[in-house]
Amino acid sequence: MSESLEGLFAQTLARRNVLKLFGVGGIAALLSYSRLSKPQPIVFQQDRLELPLQVGRDLKAVVIGGGLAGLATAYELSQRGVAVTLIERSPQLGGKIASWPIQVGDDHFMMEHGFHGFFPQYYNLFSLINELEIRQNFKSLDYYSLVYKEGYAPEVFRPSNSAFPWNIVDLAISSSNRLKWGINLTHMKHLEVFREITGFRNPQSYNRLDHLSMAEWVGDDFPKGLYDLYFLPFAKSSLNAPDVLSAGELMQFFHFYFFGNPEGLAFNGTCQDMGRSLVDPMVEAIKANGGEVLTGTTVSQVRWDEGKITGISYQKGSVATNPVPFWVERNPLLSNDTLEYFGAGDQVYSLAPGAKTALSLTCTHQGCSVQRQVDTTADGYLCPCHGAAYASDGQVLAGPAQDNLTAFKVLQRDGDRVQLIAANVESGGNPSHDLTADYYIMAADIPGIKSLFALAEGTVEPILAQQVDELQVADPFAVGRFWLDRDFDWEHSWFTSLSGYRLTDSITLYHRIQEDYIDWAERTGGSVVELHAYCYKEKEFPTQADILDTFETELYEIVPELKGATILHRQLVNQKNFAGFPPGSFANRPQTATTTDNLLFAGDWVRMPFPCGLMERAVSSGLLAANTILQREGAKRRPILTVNPEGVLKI
Numbered sequence: 001m002s003e004s005l006e007g008l009f010a011q012t013l014a015r016r017n018v019l020k021l022f023g024v025g026g027i028a029a030l031l032s033y034s035r036l037s038k039p040q041p042i043v044f045q046q047d048r049l050e051l052p053l054q055v056g057r058d059l060k061a062v063v064i065g066g067g068l069a070g071l072a073t074a075y076e077l078s079q080r081g082v083a084v085t086l087i088e089r090s091p092q093l094g095g096k097i098a099s100w101p102i103q104v105g106d107d108h109f110m111m112e113h114g115f116h117g118f119f120p121q122y123y124n125l126f127s128l129i130n131e132l133e134i135r136q137n138f139k140s141l142d143y144y145s146l147v148y149k150e151g152y153a154p155e156v157f158r159p160s161n162s163a164f165p166w167n168i169v170d171l172a173i174s175s176s177n178r179l180k181w182g183i184n185l186t187h188m189k190h191l192e193v194f195r196e197i198t199g200f201r202n203p204q205s206y207n208r209l210d211h212l213s214m215a216e217w218v219g220d221d222f223p224k225g226l227y228d229l230y231f232l233p234f235a236k237s238s239l240n241a242p243d244v245l246s247a248g249e250l251m252q253f254f255h256f257y258f259f260g261n262p263e264g265l266a267f268n269g270t271c272q273d274m275g276r277s278l279v280d281p282m283v284e285a286i287k288a289n290g291g292e293v294l295t296g297t298t299v300s301q302v303r304w305d306e307g308k309i310t311g312i313s314y315q316k317g318s319v320a321t322n323p324v325p326f327w328v329e330r331n332p333l334l335s336n337d338t339l340e341y342f343g344a345g346d347q348v349y350s351l352a353p354g355a356k357t358a359l360s361l362t363c364t365h366q367g368c369s370v371q372r373q374v375d376t377t378a379d380g381y382l383c384p385c386h387g388a389a390y391a392s393d394g395q396v397l398a399g400p401a402q403d404n405l406t407a408f409k410v411l412q413r414d415g416d417r418v419q420l421i422a423a424n425v426e427s428g429g430n431p432s433h434d435l436t437a438d439y440y441i442m443a444a445d446i447p448g449i450k451s452l453f454a455l456a457e458g459t460v461e462p463i464l465a466q467q468v469d470e471l472q473v474a475d476p477f478a479v480g481r482f483w484l485d486r487d488f489d490w491e492h493s494w495f496t497s498l499s500g501y502r503l504t505d506s507i508t509l510y511h512r513i514q515e516d517y518i519d520w521a522e523r524t525g526g527s528v529v530e531l532h533a534y535c536y537k538e539k540e541f542p543t544q545a546d547i548l549d550t551f552e553t554e555l556y557e558i559v560p561e562l563k564g565a566t567i568l569h570r571q572l573v574n575q576k577n578f579a580g581f582p583p584g585s586f587a588n589r590p591q592t593a594t595t596t597d598n599l600l601f602a603g604d605w606v607r608m609p610f611p612c613g614l615m616e617r618a619v620s621s622g623l624l625a626a627n628t629i630l631q632r633e634g635a636k637r638r639p640i641l642t643v644n645p646e647g648v649l650k651i
Contacts, residue, residue: 038161039262041123041641044610045627051636054081059633060437062087062312064299064452067095068615069602070443071282072128072622078289080626080635085292085435087314092275093283093295095445096578097615099275102366104483104569109516110273111366113573114479114532115495115508117141118270120159120263121256122616123641124623129278132285137277138268139513145492146233149500149557152177154492155229160264164198164648167258182223189221199647200255200611203586210248210586217247233499234258237506238613239578240474241535249581256611260643269495269513300324300432304458308598311436320360320406323425326451330416333542339372342418344538345476345576349408349420357407358420359394364403368572369544381405384545385572441625443602445577446471464599467590471605472580475535478503480551481510483569487527488561498558503541503550506532507558526568531555535578544574579605592624600625610642 059082063074066088074086092098099110118125118138129135146155153176160167172178184190196205209217214235218227231250235242238253257265270277283293294314300322301313315322328349334341342349342358348369351358361370363383370381370390380397381390388399395404408420442452453460453468494512498504510528511521517528531551533541541547548570556563589607592600602622604614612620620640627637 039163039644041121042610042644043639044642044645045624045637045640047637051634053636055630055633055635057633059083059439059629060085061439061441061629062435062437063441063443063602064312065095065443065445065448065603066090066093066293066295067443067445067603068097068125068618069604069622069625070095070441071279071286072124072619073441073443073600073602073625074286074291074293075128075282076623076626076638077629078286078291080630082629083290084286085437086286086294087297087299088293088295089298089444089448091296093293094275094279095618097274097279099273099279102571107520109520110275111481111571111573112273112275113575114477115269115506115510115513115530116274116615117144117267117495118615119257119261119265119267121261121643122619124612125616125619127641128282128619132281134278134281137271137281139271141267141269141494141513143493144265144267144495144497146229146497146499147492148228149498151500152180152225152229156493157265159266161262163262163644164259167262167264177225177229180225181229182225184223187221190223193222193226195649196251197254197647198259199649200251200260201646201650202252202609202611204650205251206246206248206586208248209251210246211583212247213583214242214245214247214250216583217250218242228499233497233505236534237497238581239477239534240581241537244475244580244582246581246583246585248586252611253613255647256613256616256643259647260611260645262643267495271513271515273514273516298322298324299452299455302452302456304456304460307459307461308596309440310458311434312440313432313434315430315432317430320422321425322422322430324455325411325419325421327414327417327419327454330418331538332416333538342420345369345478345574346544346572347575351410351418356410357423358410358418360406360408362406363388363401364396364405365399365401366571369574370405371543371545384543384548385570437598439598439600439629441600441602441622443622443625445603446473446579446605447577449601449603449605461594461596463595464590467588470585470588471590472582472585473576474578474580476533476538476574476576477578478533478536478541478547478551478575479530479573480548481528481530481571481573482552482555482567483526483528484562485524485526485566485568486562487511487521487525488559490559501554501557503533503536503547504531504554504558505534507555508532527562529555529559529562531558544572547574548572579603592621593628600628610640610645612642 061077061082061084063070063086074084078084092100096113099112102109102111144157297314297316299312299314303311328342331341340351346369348361349358363370365388368383368385370383373382380392386400388401389397390405391397407423409423411419411421494509497506508530510517590601591607602625604618606621623638630637
């Protein structure tokens with residue numbers, strides 16, 4: 001046994017502390033856990049009775065939101081004889097895994113919201129992939145590296161057949177940092193930490209920890225090596241910053257991805273963009289079963305009566321072409337005395353004091369946010385990605401953009417937010433359509449859900465209104481993708497987590513993963529590299545130019561061989577719509593089934609009854625929403641799988 005393992009498991013422990021924290025049953029469970037057989041997924045939800053697969057009557061469902069959660073709901077319901085209408089505001093389906101065309105020189109690529117890893121414990125997502133017979137669209141990345149800027153050697157994670165405690169044993173054996181973990185199980189605080197990370201239980205873990213942020217929980221005598229090596233980088237990969245992430249939610253995240261997971265941390269990537277690899281096949285299956293899919297469609301009204309939704313109205317066209325009002329919050333970091341800014345990420349609007357018209361700062365070329373330029377020679381906006389230039393009134397002046405910035409009328413102001421509506425829409429040119437259904441599933445992201453409730457006509461169920469109002473988004477997420485004129489050697493995984501940099505949290509070598517990028521690299525000798533910032537602070541990086549410049553600087557630190565390379569193209573995706581899990585948010589977080597009989601929620605932001613995260617959380621919530629409808633209609637529910645929902649040392 002290594003010196004680290006002796007330090008971790010075979011120290012002389014204070015017997016009363018161990019018994020107090022774990023109990024005799026917990027110790028027995030730890031010692032009896034089999035090393036020889038791989039733990040199998042747990043069936044969370046399965047009907048014991050023989051029930052029909054199809055619903056027994058004509059049934060209609062409207063799914064609002066075409067991300068993974070909405071697609072999963074629509075897919076399952078359409079398979080079971082439900083007439084489904086799926087509505088998505090964006091031109092592309094997929095939400096956070098959507099892809100869209102861009103041009104780089106003479107070449108065309110599909111851009112995404114950033115690389116996503118498909119972990120093997122995404123049981124429900126992979127069950128859909130297997131049903132769709134698209135497993136060939138995914139490729140194993142074999143192993144996963146975590147590289148630190150300084151202080152620690154890289155960590156490497158590989159597929160596993162063991163859950164806790166043997167995955168810890170394997171990690172300690174393979175880790176060159178094992179002597180730096182800093183765990184001392186004779187120390188009561190360290191024992192408490194060990195108990196929490198190995199004994200997740202819902203709701204007990206939340207009851208103990210949800211009132212604390214991760215930063216608060218680790219601030220008192222936490223093992224430094226454990227924090228630096230694993231807690232900080234993995235917590236940020238939840239897309240929530242440590243100062244605003246519930247410690248209870250962190251335990252759920254760690255349990256799902258590591259302590260309760262027998263699969264290891266290696267994962268799959270997609271052979272092409274996620275649109276072609278996953279989204280398109282799901283949409284084709286929905287349509288093949290009679291489902292209607294509406295993209296570029298905005299819900300303009302949600303009608304409520306006697307505690308239920310009685311119908312919705314929608315209009316074709318994007319926000320920029322629709323007479324549908326929406327609210328947006330003031331951005332105090334960008335605003336000044338001469339110009340106010342509203343929104344964040346790639347959805348920012350400028351408004352002069354007293355003006356009745358706001359200007360969308362989304363570049364009409366390829367979607368970056370333009371930045372205000374004020375000097376003696378020019379007074380307008382410049383795109384930091386590709387150099388498009390606009391006058392102060394939004395008129396395009398130069399660069400690759402062909403269309404002016406979009407103008408929006410200011411309808412009203414309420415404190416630090418304004419209500420906007422597209423300014424150049426002809427009256428009567430965009431007719432409204434009414435739609436009624438037996439069930440409504442809201443599967444938008446958090447800003448979208450809040451917007452749907454703001455569009456309510458009638459009396460909204462007050463508990464739901466409060467729950468939605470309390471939802472919070474996380475700090476912004478940014479992706480910088482760079483096309484360079486040279487390749488480079490890389491000893492780590494093709495997707496590698498990074499720790500210790502001011503902005504960058506991971507690097508992806510697209511020219512090693514996706515086929516279009518592999519072909520381009522072989523033709524040109526170049527490379528395509530993507531950097532992620534999972535949850536940066538807007539105060540440190542208030543503009544997209546700040547983000548891009550920092551990404552570029554840190555790219556040369558991460559890959560010194562690229563110093564002197566020519567950047568042929570750079571693309572930025574910058575959004576603020578990921579789910580936040582702040583302290584105190586667990587108890588009142590909405591679940592898939594709501595207090596309104598014909599309304600269900602789905603998304604990576606809902607409260608889940610078993611451990612899951614990110615894409616698997618979105619898909620699982622969508623399947624749970626579909627199951628709720630199927631159960632009410634007397635049809636057989638889909639089996640829902642999960643890792644062991646509780647830690648081995650649960651108390």
